[in-house]
Every structure is written in C-alpha cells, then in structure tokens.
Amino acid sequence: MCGRFSLIQSADALAAFFELSEIERHEPRYNIAPTQPILMVAAGDGTGRPRGTNLPDRRALLVRWGLLPSWIKDPRDFPLVINGRSETAQQKASFRGPMRHWRTLVPASGFYEWRRTGRGKPQAYWVRPRDGGIVAFAGVMDSLLAADGSEIDSGAILTTSANAALAHIHHRMPVVIRPQDFSRWLDCRTQEPRHVTDLLVPADPDFFEAVPVSDRVNKVSNMGPDLQEHVDIADENTEVAGDELEDGNQLSLF
Structure with missing residues (x-):
C-alpha cells in the first residue's frame, strides 16, 4: 500500500538516476498526497535517443495521482485509484490498457505507511532506502480526454506483498523497479505485461528501513522535513483516536 510518499532529491540527481536528458526544476516534497501532481518517467516517443547523448529515450512528466482510465465518461463518478495490485493488474479493466501501453517509473525518496494495533491510533512510519538514495516505484498511467x-x-x-522487514507494519508495499530493469519495464513496444511479471515482486528485505514518525504526516497541509524525524513510539501511541487519514480512507483502498 502507498498512500503518501516523498520526493526530496534534486532535479540533477533524478536526471542522473533515471538517465534523463532534461527534467524541470522542483522543490523538495515531503508529503505527496493523492490527487496531487506526481512525477513519472516514461519511455519516449520512439524517435530514439536524444541527439548528442548516449541516454535512453525517456521523458519525465507530471500526472495526477489517481488513475482515470481513458474509457470513463465522467471522472467525478470514478473512484480514487491511487494503487493497484500488481498480481491482478493485467486482468482489471482499469489497469489492462495502462499495463500494456503506459508502464512508468515513479521517482521517490521513500513512502509513509501506518501500522494499526488494536484501538490505538495508527503509528506512522517513514520507509526509505537504507542507503538514502532514490527509489523507483512501478507505475502506470493513462490519458483521458475530458x-x-x-x-x-x-x-x-x-503494489505487491510486503517483504519480511515491512510485513509487521502493513501487508502491502510498492513494487520497486531496479535501475538495471528500467528499460525492460518501460518498453511497452516489445515487452508485453506477461514479459515483465518477474519484476513485480517485493524488494529485498534489507532494501528499506522503517523509521517511526509523528502523525503530523496525516495532514496534507504539513509539508516540512520534520515529518521524517524519528519519534518515540511509546509517546505517539498513548492516545486512542480515529484511525483514518485527514483526506479519507486511503489506508484501506487496497
């Protein structure tokens, strides 16, 4: 499950990691929420590598976080779909087309997850790569003519099943695509969905570390680096309260 994530690395760092010839400058984002614009990396238009470089044909673009399939009539009547189960994506109407034609990478610095125990309020965790680097989530996109x-x-x-290190927090986690697999995942011209199912697996148990953080991340309006600071779990779980995020039932979508 992934209901909030963060992207704090610079445009230069992202360009190098994803081998992009260009990318717009941006400010660090510590609390990215559904329906907001998110950065995605997709294959280029098929014209080949950018002139004068040895870079692959890739492009960065901003999309709305919340899939709107091209066949829907009115976006207002469609549920908020921020995640999809990788195990069944090829069979689901909303994901079948995007899996075949619009596979993407979602740059991130890490994601937030909530652990529920009894009636206490959920404990938030900042889940980041142990090396502190950039991570690429498996994504899909579509284009709707309004x-x-x-x-x-x-x-x-x-998403996929959580690995052994994160299963005690939540049973799902985002699919991570490794740099050596970027080209194969993005190649929707020659690689059908069945050719890339081997990539839709949990990250190695030692890839991420989970840091307990304040429930300030629950509010979309809180956007500072303090959201990722370690907190004492005992202090954070003493209050019994509601267990939903500020902006709806994102914790239980999938």
Whole structure:
C-alpha cells in the first residue's frame, strides 16, 4: 500500500538516476498526497535517443495521482485509484490498457505507511532506502480526454506483498523497479505485461528501513522535513483516536 510518499532529491540527481536528458526544476516534497501532481518517467516517443547523448529515450512528466482510465465518461463518478495490485493488474479493466501501453517509473525518496494495533491510533512510519538514495516505484498511467476537450494524464502505483522487514507494519508495499530493469519495464513496444511479471515482486528485505514518525504526516497541509524525524513510539501511541487519514480512507483502498 502507498498512500503518501516523498520526493526530496534534486532535479540533477533524478536526471542522473533515471538517465534523463532534461527534467524541470522542483522543490523538495515531503508529503505527496493523492490527487496531487506526481512525477513519472516514461519511455519516449520512439524517435530514439536524444541527439548528442548516449541516454535512453525517456521523458519525465507530471500526472495526477489517481488513475482515470481513458474509457470513463465522467471522472467525478470514478473512484480514487491511487494503487493497484500488481498480481491482478493485467486482468482489471482499469489497469489492462495502462499495463500494456503506459508502464512508468515513479521517482521517490521513500513512502509513509501506518501500522494499526488494536484501538490505538495508527503509528506512522517513514520507509526509505537504507542507503538514502532514490527509489523507483512501478507505475502506470493513462490519458483521458475530458468533456471540455482537455487531456488529463493520470497514474497509479503498483503494489505487491510486503517483504519480511515491512510485513509487521502493513501487508502491502510498492513494487520497486531496479535501475538495471528500467528499460525492460518501460518498453511497452516489445515487452508485453506477461514479459515483465518477474519484476513485480517485493524488494529485498534489507532494501528499506522503517523509521517511526509523528502523525503530523496525516495532514496534507504539513509539508516540512520534520515529518521524517524519528519519534518515540511509546509517546505517539498513548492516545486512542480515529484511525483514518485527514483526506479519507486511503489506508484501506487496497
């Protein structure tokens, strides 16, 4: 499950990691929430590598976090789909087309997850790569032609079963695509979904570390680096309260 994540690395760092010829400058984002614009990396238009470089044909773009399939009539009548189960994505109507034609990478510094125990309020964790680097989640996107003629690009993050290190927090986690597999995952011209199912597996148990953090991350309006500071779990779990995030039932979507 992935209901919030963060992207704090610079544009230069992202360009180097994803081998991009260009990417827009951006501010660090510590609390990215559903329906907000998120960065995705997709294959280029097929014209080949950018001139004068040895870089692969890739592009970075901003999309709405919350998949809107191209076939829906009214986005207002469609549920918020921020994640999709990788195990069944090829069979689901909302994901079948994007899995075949629009596989993407979602750059992140890590993600937030909540552990529920009894009636106490959920404990938030900041889950990040142990080396502190950039991580690429498996994503898909689609493009919807709205009634007013505008085009809405939107996407979702694919999830899988949690690995042994994170299963005590939540039973799902985002699929991580390794750099050596970027090209194969993004190649929707020659690689059908069945050719990349081997990539849709949990990350190695030692890839992530989970840091307990304050429930300030529950509020979208809280956006500072303090959201990722370690807290004492005992102090954070003394109050019995509601167990939903500020903006709805994101914790139980999938």
